Amino acid sequence: MAGEREGDRRSRERLGPPAARGAVGAGQEMTTDATLERALEALDREFGATVVRLQQMVAIDSTTGTEGEVQAWARHRMEQLGLEVEEVQLEESVLAAHPSAVVVPWSGKGRPNVVGRWRGAAAGRSLILNAHVDVVPPGPLESWTAHPFRPVIRGERLYGRGAADMKGGWVAIWAALRALRAAGFEPAGDLIFMSVVEEEAGGTHGTLACLLAGIRADAMIITEPLWTHLVVGHPGVLYFTVRIIGRTAHAAVAHQGVSALLESVPVVEALAALDRQRGEAHHMELFERLPGTAGRSVHLNLGTLRAGDWPSTVPGEAVIEGRISYLPGEKEEAVRAEVEAAVAAAAGASPWLSRHPPKVEWSGWRGRPWLQDPAHPLVEMMEEAARAERGAPVPLAADTAGLDARFAGELGIPCVVYGPRGGNEHGADEWVDLNSVRSLARTLVRAAHRWCGNAGQPAETKEEGS
Amino acid sequence: MAGEREGDRRSRERLGPPAARGAVGAGQEMTTDATLERALEALDREFGATVVRLQQMVAIDSTTGTEGEVQAWARHRMEQLGLEVEEVQLEESVLAAHPSAVVVPWSGKGRPNVVGRWRGAAAGRSLILNAHVDVVPPGPLESWTAHPFRPVIRGERLYGRGAADMKGGWVAIWAALRALRAAGFEPAGDLIFMSVVEEEAGGTHGTLACLLAGIRADAMIITEPLWTHLVVGHPGVLYFTVRIIGRTAHAAVAHQGVSALLESVPVVEALAALDRQRGEAHHMELFERLPGTAGRSVHLNLGTLRAGDWPSTVPGEAVIEGRISYLPGEKEEAVRAEVEAAVAAAAGASPWLSRHPPKVEWSGWRGRPWLQDPAHPLVEMMEEAARAERGAPVPLAADTAGLDARFAGELGIPCVVYGPRGGNEHGADEWVDLNSVRSLARTLVRAAHRWCGNAGQPAETKEEGS
Numbered sequence: 001m002a003g004e005r006e007g008d009r010r011s012r013e014r015l016g017p018p019a020a021r022g023a024v025g026a027g028q029e030m031t032t033d034a035t036l037e038r039a040l041e042a043l044d045r046e047f048g049a050t051v052v053r054l055q056q057m058v059a060i061d062s063t064t065g066t067e068g069e070v071q072a073w074a075r076h077r078m079e080q081l082g083l084e085v086e087e088v089q090l091e092e093s094v095l096a097a098h099p100s101a102v103v104v105p106w107s108g109k110g111r112p113n114v115v116g117r118w119r120g121a122a123a124g125r126s127l128i129l130n131a132h133v134d135v136v137p138p139g140p141l142e143s144w145t146a147h148p149f150r151p152v153i154r155g156e157r158l159y160g161r162g163a164a165d166m167k168g169g170w171v172a173i174w175a176a177l178r179a180l181r182a183a184g185f186e187p188a189g190d191l192i193f194m195s196v197v198e199e200e201a202g203g204t205h206g207t208l209a210c211l212l213a214g215i216r217a218d219a220m221i222i223t224e225p226l227w228t229h230l231v232v233g234h235p236g237v238l239y240f241t242v243r244i245i246g247r248t249a250h251a252a253v254a255h256q257g258v259s260a261l262l263e264s265v266p267v268v269e270a271l272a273a274l275d276r277q278r279g280e281a282h283h284m285e286l287f288e289r290l291p292g293t294a295g296r297s298v299h300l301n302l303g304t305l306r307a308g309d310w311p312s313t314v315p316g317e318a319v320i321e322g323r324i325s326y327l328p329g330e331k332e333e334a335v336r337a338e339v340e341a342a343v344a345a346a347a348g349a350s351p352w353l354s355r356h357p358p359k360v361e362w363s364g365w366r367g368r369p370w371l372q373d374p375a376h377p378l379v380e381m382m383e384e385a386a387r388a389e390r391g392a393p394v395p396l397a398a399d400t401a402g403l404d405a406r407f408a409g410e411l412g413i414p415c416v417v418y419g420p421r422g423g424n425e426h427g428a429d430e431w432v433d434l435n436s437v438r439s440l441a442r443t444l445v446r447a448a449h450r451w452c453g454n455a456g457q458p459a460e461t462k463e464e465g466s
Numbered sequence: 467m468a469g470e471r472e473g474d475r476r477s478r479e480r481l482g483p484p485a486a487r488g489a490v491g492a493g494q495e496m497t498t499d500a501t502l503e504r505a506l507e508a509l510d511r512e513f514g515a516t517v518v519r520l521q522q523m524v525a526i527d528s529t530t531g532t533e534g535e536v537q538a539w540a541r542h543r544m545e546q547l548g549l550e551v552e553e554v555q556l557e558e559s560v561l562a563a564h565p566s567a568v569v570v571p572w573s574g575k576g577r578p579n580v581v582g583r584w585r586g587a588a589a590g591r592s593l594i595l596n597a598h599v600d601v602v603p604p605g606p607l608e609s610w611t612a613h614p615f616r617p618v619i620r621g622e623r624l625y626g627r628g629a630a631d632m633k634g635g636w637v638a639i640w641a642a643l644r645a646l647r648a649a650g651f652e653p654a655g656d657l658i659f660m661s662v663v664e665e666e667a668g669g670t671h672g673t674l675a676c677l678l679a680g681i682r683a684d685a686m687i688i689t690e691p692l693w694t695h696l697v698v699g700h701p702g703v704l705y706f707t708v709r710i711i712g713r714t715a716h717a718a719v720a721h722q723g724v725s726a727l728l729e730s731v732p733v734v735e736a737l738a739a740l741d742r743q744r745g746e747a748h749h750m751e752l753f754e755r756l757p758g759t760a761g762r763s764v765h766l767n768l769g770t771l772r773a774g775d776w777p778s779t780v781p782g783e784a785v786i787e788g789r790i791s792y793l794p795g796e797k798e799e800a801v802r803a804e805v806e807a808a809v810a811a812a813a814g815a816s817p818w819l820s821r822h823p824p825k826v827e828w829s830g831w832r833g834r835p836w837l838q839d840p841a842h843p844l845v846e847m848m849e850e851a852a853r854a855e856r857g858a859p860v861p862l863a864a865d866t867a868g869l870d871a872r873f874a875g876e877l878g879i880p881c882v883v884y885g886p887r888g889g890n891e892h893g894a895d896e897w898v899d900l901n902s903v904r905s906l907a908r909t910l911v912r913a914a915h916r917w918c919g920n921a922g923q924p925a926e927t928k929e930e931g932s
Contacts, residue, residue, distance in 0.1 A: 235718075239777045251767035251789045252701075252866030253758045255745070261771050262738055265731055272728055279721070292719045301717035303777035305727050311705045311769035311787040311830060312867070321777040323717045364777060400718030401778070 039183035083116030102202030121455035124188025126217035132199030135162035164422020168432035169223025176444035186456025233398030239364035248316030257314030270346035275300035505649035549582030568668030587921035590654025592683035597636035598665030601628035630888020634898035635689025642910035652922025699864030705830035714782030723780030736812035741766035755863035
């Protein structure tokens with residue numbers, strides 16, 4: 001979910017307190033199509049098997065960069081569903097040359113994407129159901145109540161690293177396809193299960209590689225754990241580094257040196273001022289709907305500062321790492337220029353920095369904004385499917401951090417992000433609400449049935465081994 | 467030399483450019499005592515062997531904490547000189563309880579101090595010649611012209627880690643004792659070669675342990691590479707840490723967090739202001755004589771700041787590490803109180819820090835000021851010996867960083883620090899001027915002869931294996 005945090009081990013606290021996220025299991029509208037009805041029944045009846053699959057999947061450590069084992073497991077699951085399965089990866093050189101690529105320390109070797117295709121029987125619309133299998137590192141084990149890779153169920157919640165982000169969403173796709181198969185559904189258009197790697201580190205070897213390899217469709221649904229809203233946009237996000245050089249000296253003659261730490265103070269203050277200024281200047285209502293986002297659509301965060309290396313040395317270097325987000329409509333180049341101008345203005349006011357200007361570098365995460373036209377039939381279909389399942393409208397919103405959805409947007413593939421209710425993603429004691437996983441799976445059954453269309457005749461329910 | 471830097475790998479640049487350090491090998495006053503004359507001649511004649519010893523010693527990596535091998539070598543050298551040798555170390559609990567102890571990650575096990583005693587033949591004054599054998603880490607090998615532990619001689623300089631700090635001074639002691647022995651000198655008081663560990667990390671297991679173990683004398687000379695002046699004082703030095711707590715949040719909802727980095731800015735500025743204020747308020751002329759020290763007797767250096775751990779997270783913590791120095795006459799408690807008051811005042815002006823006050827901790831290096839009475843006979847004797855050797859007065863000064871000399875001061879043992887000319891101590895391409903090593907050794911011959919007195923009769927020069 002929303003990458004940008006491959007090294008972080010704290011809770012994102014992004015979804016706000018559980019109370020704010022809406023109730024699970026609201027009233028369910030009756031369906032009229034017999035196949036759909038059977039699929040929903042099969043899904044409910046077999047939900048125990050779905051929970052077992054989720055337990056199995058969470059038990060496989062699939063920290064970004066090490067997704068090989070979980071993808072072998074995923075491939076086996078897809079084959080048991082009778083899908084046409086292929087492993088997808090691209091040449092490193094092709095990926096590296098792509099303007100949306102994020103540089104990561106891993107190659108795609110040994111960690112393919114796994115794509116399972118349920119070939120459409122007629123000329124219906126095709127649909128990709130996308131979920132990433134990688135998880136962020138669990139962080140210190142002592143902060144977990146139970147072991148992060150030994151999932152535990154307490155009440156309606158399953159706890160473990162990746163339970164919400166996003167193995168819950170992955171298993172919901174699996175359960176939906178299995179139920180549709182059991183109900184005798186025959187999609188009129190291709191129904192594609194896209195199990196991807198590396199989302200947490202930017203998605204270059206994952207969703208981007210799949211789409212560039214030609215795995216495309218008329219629409220895509222990503223089941224990230226976004227439960228309160230149907231997500232149809234997110235900001236552009238850039239990471240940057242500011243390097244400030246001083247002149248080192250022993251602390252005993254510190255007055256002979258120039259402290260890079262003290263010189264960094266006006267730069268820090270200038271960037272904090274730019275954050276306030278941009279926060280006031282740039283608003284888009286859609287971006288302030290998710291819990292905790294009210295009043296602020298964009299942020300400039302100074303995430304780290306490292307200055308000096310020893311108490312008795314005048315710091316010779318200070319390095320600031322930051323993240324800036326921007327709304328659809330802003331140009332990446334203009335955003336960069338604003339940051340660089342703020343740093344240059346601060347430097348211009350310092351005699352030392354005027355002669356030794358700080359360097360701004362743009363590296364690490366880099367993702368363009370994504371905004372899905374809310375009037376697209378995919379969005380309307382998902383609104384209907386979610387309302388049918390939840391018994392109340394699920395409003396649209398934009399997320400506040402980057403998602404793989406931007407790759408779909410860049411290639412003109414309509415996309416919506418919607419998933420189970422979870423908590424502590426990227427933190428200790430991550431959990432997913434199992435009722436919401438079931439609700440999501442039922443919503444996906446409705447969505448696939450509606451979007452692709454049923455080309456077949458009603459058939460007897462046929463269970464299959466899995 | 468002056469510890470405080472066990473982890474640092476940059477040049478201290480403390481001694482200023484070589485040109486400022488005075489010429490080597492100035493005219494030498496004639497001596498009248500025949501034994502002294504023979505000793506000086508022996509020293510000059512055998513100086514080639516001294517250089518070989520220095521090469522051997524520099525070739526042994528004796529980074530602080532790993533001094534076992536070089537001390538075994540040192541013990542062998544002392545035994546060959548015919549000294550009574552003992553290995554000295556104290557119980558950890560005894561050291562830890564001492565108010566001057568600095569906490570280090572090593573025990574004294576396997577890295578003893580080596581003390582060689584040339585027992586006095588009469589009731590003369592005793593003298594300790596002290597040198598530490600540990601060196602700071604060499605830092606990145608690629609910044610060295612040659613390998614730091616494969617000494618190279620170019621012109622008058624020997625290059626290698628520890629060449630100046632302070633194996634040059636150690637070998638000068640060895641050469642002086644050897645020459646005195648060869649000349650038939652019989653000290654009237656004990657002449658003690660104290661080869662110590664851990665000076666670079668505070669001297670707790672080194673000089674402090676030796677003195678507490680009862681190895682004491684009427685005077686001590688430490689041959690740290692301080693060539694331009696006879697050093698008779700240094701400031702008190704304290705390390706401290708300021709911990710500022712914020713409230714972490716994902717950068718996507720950064721306005722929900724409180725940045726420990728931004729909150730640290732007023733604390734940094736308050737401490738920088740305290741530095742300027744103390745720099746103006748506290749002056750002692752003796753402390754502003756060494757190259758580069760003019761105008762500043764005391765410093766408050768903010769050596770490091772570490773804030774946050776990921777670009778897209780609001781920093782939840784910022785930690786500042788600093789060093790403050792103070793002059794003899796100031797109380798350690800008062801200095802601490804000044805720092806704590808400055809931090810508290812800055813915190814008081816911030817709504818967040820008022821409720822979450824930063825914590826100031828005093829840890830790491832901690833050494834009291836040292837000031838040797840310049841009128842003491844030891845100082846006068848050393849002034850005479852150095853002038854006799856250099857042909858011009860060598861002025862007194864205080865060093866700007868802590869030395870093992872403070873332990874002598876605390877126990878009432880008169881002490882002077884004087885040593886060879888060197889450069890790049892703690893940096894790459896550290897070097898020592900071999901002429902200055904010879905000059906130092908000759909000065910030590912004069913000093914030991916004068917201080918301890920010669921109890922024996924003139925004797926024939928008798929070479930011995932070494």
